[in-house]
Amino acid sequence: MVAKNTVAKNTVAMRSGAGLAAALGAAMLLGGAGAGTAHAAPAQGGAGLAKTDLAQALGGTTTGLGYGIAPVKDLRLDPWANSSADVLNNGATVQPEDSGLAPVSTTTLTGPLSAGGGPRDLPLVGQLLGTLPG
Numbered sequence: 001m002v003a004k005n006t007v008a009k010n011t012v013a014m015r016s017g018a019g020l021a022a023a024l025g026a027a028m029l030l031g032g033a034g035a036g037t038a039h040a041a042p043a044q045g046g047a048g049l050a051k052t053d054l055a056q057a058l059g060g061t062t063t064g065l066g067y068g069i070a071p072v073k074d075l076r077l078d079p080w081a082n083s084s085a086d087v088l089n090n091g092a093t094v095q096p097e098d099s100g101l102a103p104v105s106t107t108t109l110t111g112p113l114s115a116g117g118g119p120r121d122l123p124l125v126g127q128l129l130g131t132l133p134g
Contacts, residue, residue: 063133065132065133066132066133066134067134068134069133069134072119073118073119073120073129073132073134074118074120075118076116076117076118077117077118077119078113078114081113081114081115081116082114082115082116088110088113088114089110089114091105091106091107091110091111092106093105093106093107108123109122109123
Protein backbone atom coordinates (compact mmCIF):
# COMPACT_ATOMS: atom_id res chain seq x y z
CA MET A 1 0.00 0.00 0.00
CA VAL A 2 2.95 2.32 0.64
CA ALA A 3 4.24 1.81 -2.91
CA LYS A 4 0.84 2.69 -4.35
CA ASN A 5 0.68 6.03 -2.50
CA THR A 6 4.27 6.91 -3.48
CA VAL A 7 3.51 6.37 -7.17
CA ALA A 8 0.36 8.49 -6.89
CA LYS A 9 2.22 11.32 -5.13
CA ASN A 10 5.02 11.28 -7.73
CA THR A 11 2.48 11.46 -10.57
CA VAL A 12 0.73 14.44 -8.96
CA ALA A 13 4.07 16.15 -8.36
CA MET A 14 5.07 15.69 -12.03
CA ARG A 15 1.74 17.03 -13.27
CA SER A 16 1.81 20.06 -11.04
CA GLY A 17 5.44 20.74 -12.03
CA ALA A 18 4.51 20.61 -15.69
CA GLY A 19 1.55 22.87 -15.04
CA LEU A 20 3.76 25.33 -13.19
CA ALA A 21 6.25 25.39 -16.07
CA ALA A 22 3.45 25.96 -18.59
CA ALA A 23 2.01 28.80 -16.50
CA LEU A 24 5.43 30.41 -16.16
CA GLY A 25 6.04 30.15 -19.92
CA ALA A 26 2.64 31.66 -20.70
CA ALA A 27 3.27 34.51 -18.28
CA MET A 28 6.60 35.27 -19.95
CA LEU A 29 5.06 35.19 -23.42
CA LEU A 30 2.19 37.45 -22.46
CA GLY A 31 4.48 39.94 -20.82
CA GLY A 32 3.65 39.20 -17.21
CA ALA A 33 7.34 38.87 -16.32
CA GLY A 34 8.22 42.17 -18.01
CA ALA A 35 5.20 44.14 -16.79
CA GLY A 36 7.35 46.22 -14.46
CA THR A 37 9.57 47.63 -17.24
CA ALA A 38 8.97 51.20 -18.30
CA HIS A 39 8.35 52.15 -21.90
CA ALA A 40 9.84 55.35 -23.29
CA ALA A 41 7.32 57.94 -24.41
CA PRO A 42 7.65 59.17 -27.99
CA ALA A 43 9.51 62.46 -28.36
CA GLN A 44 7.56 65.61 -29.10
CA GLY A 45 7.36 66.26 -32.83
CA GLY A 46 9.11 62.96 -33.53
CA ALA A 47 8.36 60.36 -36.12
CA GLY A 48 4.83 60.22 -37.47
CA LEU A 49 2.94 58.33 -40.11
CA ALA A 50 3.48 59.39 -43.69
CA LYS A 51 0.49 60.67 -45.64
CA THR A 52 -1.04 58.15 -48.00
CA ASP A 53 -0.88 58.92 -51.71
CA LEU A 54 -4.42 58.11 -52.81
CA ALA A 55 -3.53 57.73 -56.50
CA GLN A 56 -0.86 55.13 -55.75
CA ALA A 57 -3.12 53.26 -53.34
CA LEU A 58 -5.96 53.15 -55.85
CA GLY A 59 -3.61 52.13 -58.66
CA GLY A 60 -2.16 49.30 -56.61
CA THR A 61 -5.61 48.10 -55.61
CA THR A 62 -6.82 48.15 -59.21
CA THR A 63 -3.75 46.28 -60.42
CA GLY A 64 -4.07 43.63 -57.73
CA LEU A 65 -7.79 43.27 -58.39
CA GLY A 66 -7.08 42.83 -62.09
CA TYR A 67 -4.67 39.97 -61.45
CA GLY A 68 -7.25 38.32 -59.20
CA ILE A 69 -10.22 38.70 -61.56
CA ALA A 70 -8.54 37.90 -64.90
CA PRO A 71 -8.47 34.10 -64.38
CA VAL A 72 -12.15 34.10 -63.41
CA LYS A 73 -13.09 35.86 -66.66
CA ASP A 74 -11.52 33.08 -68.73
CA LEU A 75 -12.65 30.18 -66.53
CA ARG A 76 -14.01 27.35 -68.67
CA LEU A 77 -17.61 26.87 -67.56
CA ASP A 78 -18.49 23.76 -69.58
CA PRO A 79 -16.15 20.90 -68.68
CA TRP A 80 -17.35 18.81 -71.62
CA ALA A 81 -16.96 21.54 -74.26
CA ASN A 82 -15.91 20.36 -77.72
CA SER A 83 -16.64 16.73 -76.87
CA SER A 84 -19.33 14.26 -77.83
CA ALA A 85 -20.68 14.31 -74.26
CA ASP A 86 -21.41 18.07 -74.31
CA VAL A 87 -25.03 18.60 -73.29
CA LEU A 88 -24.93 22.29 -74.20
CA ASN A 89 -24.14 21.44 -77.82
CA ASN A 90 -27.85 20.91 -78.47
CA GLY A 91 -30.08 23.89 -79.13
CA ALA A 92 -33.78 24.63 -79.32
CA THR A 93 -35.28 27.21 -81.66
CA VAL A 94 -38.79 28.62 -81.46
CA GLN A 95 -40.26 30.12 -84.62
CA PRO A 96 -43.11 32.52 -83.78
CA GLU A 97 -46.19 32.20 -85.97
CA ASP A 98 -46.10 35.89 -86.73
CA SER A 99 -43.79 36.22 -89.72
CA GLY A 100 -42.48 39.62 -88.53
CA LEU A 101 -40.66 38.19 -85.49
CA ALA A 102 -37.25 36.55 -85.62
CA PRO A 103 -36.80 33.01 -84.30
CA VAL A 104 -35.58 32.64 -80.70
CA SER A 105 -32.81 30.12 -80.06
CA THR A 106 -30.93 28.81 -77.03
CA THR A 107 -27.68 28.55 -78.98
CA THR A 108 -27.08 32.29 -78.45
CA LEU A 109 -26.37 31.55 -74.80
CA THR A 110 -25.04 27.99 -74.97
CA GLY A 111 -22.95 28.38 -78.16
CA PRO A 112 -20.01 30.21 -76.57
CA LEU A 113 -19.99 27.75 -73.66
CA SER A 114 -20.05 24.63 -75.84
CA ALA A 115 -17.14 26.09 -77.82
CA GLY A 116 -15.04 26.15 -74.63
CA GLY A 117 -15.52 29.78 -73.67
CA GLY A 118 -15.88 31.36 -70.27
CA PRO A 119 -17.94 34.12 -68.69
CA ARG A 120 -16.19 36.71 -70.89
CA ASP A 121 -17.77 35.09 -73.97
CA LEU A 122 -21.39 35.23 -72.74
CA PRO A 123 -23.58 37.89 -74.37
CA LEU A 124 -24.43 40.27 -71.48
CA VAL A 125 -22.11 38.96 -68.78
CA GLY A 126 -19.07 39.49 -71.00
CA GLN A 127 -19.90 43.18 -71.42
CA LEU A 128 -20.27 43.61 -67.67
CA LEU A 129 -17.00 41.81 -67.00
CA GLY A 130 -15.31 44.11 -69.53
CA THR A 131 -15.77 47.01 -67.11
CA LEU A 132 -13.72 45.21 -64.42
CA PRO A 133 -9.94 45.42 -64.47
CA GLY A 134 -7.89 42.48 -65.70
